[in-house]
Amino acid sequence: MASFEESAPVPLDAEEMRRLRVARLERIGKWVLPIAIMCVAIFLWDRIVVWNEIPHYILPRPIDVLQALIDDRALLFSSLLTTLRITGLGLLLAVVGGVGLAVLFAQSKWVEMSFFPFAIVLQVTPIVAIFPLINIYVDNQTAKLLLCAWIVAFFPILSNTTLGLNSVDRNLRDLFKLNGATRWQELWHLRLPAAMPYFLGGLKIAGGLALIGAVVAEFVAGSAGQSSGLASRIIESGYRLRTARLFAALILISLTGIVIFMTLTWISHMMLRRWHESALKQEQ
Incomplete structure (x- = not known):
């Protein structure tokens, strides 16, 4: 019984859980944020051309x-x-x-x-x-x-x-x-x-x-x-x-x-x- 208790995993405290959660978010954000910002930039590029009726030989969509x-x-x-x-x-x-x-x-x-x-x-x-x-x-x-x-x-x-x-x-x-x-x-x-x-x-x-x-x-x-x-x-x-x-x-x-x-x-x-x-x- 004692050996089972000794081998049981030690529960993580709140601070360790917070650090793991932050690290996981950083790993996801490292890829998601640049892609999201690039998509927004492309969308704004397209809208600026359409809204201002810019000729395609000046700035294409x-x-x-x-x-x-x-x-x-x-x-x-x-x-x-x-x-x-x-x-x-x-x-x-x-x-x-x-x-x-x-x-x-x-x-x-x-x-x-x-x-x-x-x-x-x-x-x-x-x-x-x-x-x-x-x-x-x-x-x-x-x-x-x-x-x-x-x-x-x-x-x-x-x-x-x-x-x-x-x-x-x-x-x-x-x-x-x-x-x-x-x-x-x-x-x-x-x-x-x-x-x-x-x-x-x-x-x-x-x-x-x-x-x-x-x-x-x-x-x-x-x-x-x-x-x-x-x-x-x-x-x-x-x-x-x-x-x-x-x-x-x-x-x-x-x-x-x-x-x-x-x-x-x-x-x-x-x-x-x-x-x-x-x-x-x-x-x-």
Whole structure:
């Protein structure tokens, strides 16, 4: 009898019940509130167009944008694939170059002092100011766009990874030295794992910037044709007053940015959830 009483669950007090109820409401509200607000915004958009009798070439109704998305889906989604290809390749090059250079910076202060200012110059100089030079020296249109996407996405990965590699606990580094670890063993087994949260944080920033770089570069380049990206569709639709298609292309760019951010956030969580404090808090 006593053992049964000992194994019986302890009833939750009122405060614990309140916290559980608040946590449940927050989990539901995290999805319901944005969807509800978006629905209200779309409804108001539609009503403003109808009430003010705004011409469709000035501001189309949401149903017109949806219809353009359906009617022009072949053209828009082929352009989306072009933009995604430039974004993905730019991000991949930024990861390879940023991480590789950050490792060199971590291994040699002289290398960091020599080359880090050039990375800062690339970051603070607007891409629209650099593009005329790229346009002169690079002939291939895809290479131009790819270079712009890489330049924009490169610095967050380099900066964050360098910060992570240099933020290792000095006591742990001394422990590795006492045990005779080489510089590369210390890098592989200590500094790279410690820098992983910083790198993943920079990766989430760089993913959105790579998309922005690809779109802005295409705006500046003014490229057109069947193999052009979404930015070219926006330019073309603006010239032809096909405003519904223009809005459809804008929506695809926004949704692409959201998907990229959510995917990289999920990857970050999956890689950190078993050992890093930031991911462990989300698991609770």
